[in-house]
Amino acid sequence: MxxxxxxxxxxxxxxxxxxxxxxxxxxxxxxxxxxxxxxxxxxxxxxxxxxxxxxxxxxxxxxxxxxxxxxxxxxxxxxxxxxxxxxxxxxxxxxxxxxxxxxxxxxxxxxxxxxxxxxxxxxxxxxxxxxxxxxxxxxxxxxHPCQVLADLQTIEEVKGGLKGVKLAFIGDGNNMANSLVLGAAIMGMHISVAAPEGYLPDTAITKKAAKIAAASGAKIEITTDPLHAAEKADIIYTDVWASMGQENESTAREQAFKDFQVNNELLALAKEDVTFLHCLPAHRGEEVSADVIDGKHSVVFQQAxxxxxxxxxxxxxxxx
The missing domain is CATH 3.40.50.1370 (Aspartate/ornithine carbamoyltransferase)
Known part of the structure; x- marks a missing residue:
């Protein structure tokens, strides 16, 4: 757009x-x-x-x-x-x-x-x-506010607007999840973040987002069920399981996130025209399967x- x-x-x-x-x-x-x-x-x-x-x-x-x-x-x-x-x-x-x-x-x-x-x-x-x-x-x-600005631009290009669009973020409740929750709340989008217990987004940030959402009409949901989050989603988004500085946690995180991979089975729960986003770099075979990130629903390089x-x-x- x-x-x-x-x-x-x-x-x-x-x-x-x-x-x-x-x-x-x-x-x-x-x-x-x-x-x-x-x-x-x-x-x-x-x-x-x-x-x-x-x-x-x-x-x-x-x-x-x-x-x-x-x-x-x-x-x-x-x-x-x-x-x-x-x-x-x-x-x-x-x-x-x-x-x-x-x-x-x-x-x-x-x-x-x-x-x-x-x-x-x-x-x-x-x-x-x-x-x-x-x-x-x-x-x-x-x-990571600059990345979310790029995400919002990409969603507008692909979906034609932001209000009422449902974004499902599947993975670590990290800086990306924190900023996406705030961006969705401000812009009137619906967002469902699915992460394992112990890896959920910052509580103070999600509370702030909920207050903003009450005025914008956005819906904010935090869950531990990735299948529920993906239901009827317009956008499915993920990020690496271990961010920079967390390399020593990689083994523990791989175990905690093993049911949170974005793959074609998860995509099938979303809308037929679902769009896949990833802020990159990506680890194919971990947080996302290769056939998703390199498939027809992916716009990760347009996003980048x-x-x-x-x-x-x-x-x-x-x-x-």
Whole structure:
């Protein structure tokens, strides 16, 4: 679904705003960012040159390594006319004990925006509190809001809208589950998260999502039954069972999640035109069977590409 942005403008001034969690933004603000992402994708596909960030620089702090986050942000800022600079925590004085607040103030004098991909949400909040430039959360152990923006864009493209769409998330109640629950609540989608006991999404986050859902008309369900969650789903979504930093838990998690694989038997419980999503990287034969992720219902590479377009939308809105 492509939207003509010539008819649209930000619901409020977004320039200079941080993007730390989805709840920092209203329904209308998130809708605007998704519409802008559609438009920027259309521009890029048609070869149109669009440089709203000419001469601007994004600093990209990585404590956690990444394929999609680094390449999409670095490519995105370049396509918008600016440049990105990669900042490993091993190369920064943060790695030698400099205060996050001091780093934030120093970088604010050099850059026009910061993207950070790290473990601690508290670190991201401290960075934003002390920076005078926009800070974008590229991932923490609690939230992954940039990925959910790309997911929402993808669902709009495939399903034509968001309200009333049912998404079933099958697997670990991790940062993806937390952010998808919030994104669904804000946008009026229905979501059912199925995870084993001990691996459910964050309780405080699901309570917050339930309050938002009461106003938006969304339905939020947390269950330990993957078959129930998948029933009549428009979207089935999964993620790896052991995220970065949890490698020592892999054996225990494989046992806990053995009944939570997304396969054709599970897909058969969903709607006939169900769409499969995965934020990648994927482990075929573990959280998803190869015939699902490589099959006709899967749009995981379209979803991955949309990371580029939503992050360009974020940078355009926040740094422009």
């Amino acid at each position: 492509m939207v003509n942005m010539k008819q649209s403008s930000p619901p409020v001034e977004l320039s200079g705003k941080d993007f730390l969690t989805l709840t920092d933004y209203s329904y209308s603000e998130l809708s605007y960012l998704i519409e802008l992402a559609h438009d920027l994708k259309k521009k890029q596909k048609s070869g149109e040159v669009f440089h709203p960030l000419q001469g601007k620089t994004l600093g990209m702090i990585f404590e956690k390594s990444s394929t999609r986050t680094r390449v999409s942000f670095e490519t995105g800022i370049y396509q918008l006319g600016g440049m990105g600079t990669f900042l490993s925590t091993n190369d920064l004085q943060l790695g030698r004990g400099e205060r996050v607040a001091d780093t934030a103030k120093v970088l604010s004098g050099y850059l026009d925006g910061i993207m950070i991909r790290t473990y601690s949400q508290a670190m991201v909040k401290e960075l934003a509190a002390n920076a005078s430039i926009p800070v974008i959360n590229g991932l923490t152990d609690v939230y 590409e949309n990371r580029l377009h939503v992050q360009k939308a974020l940078m355009t809105a926040l740094m422009g």
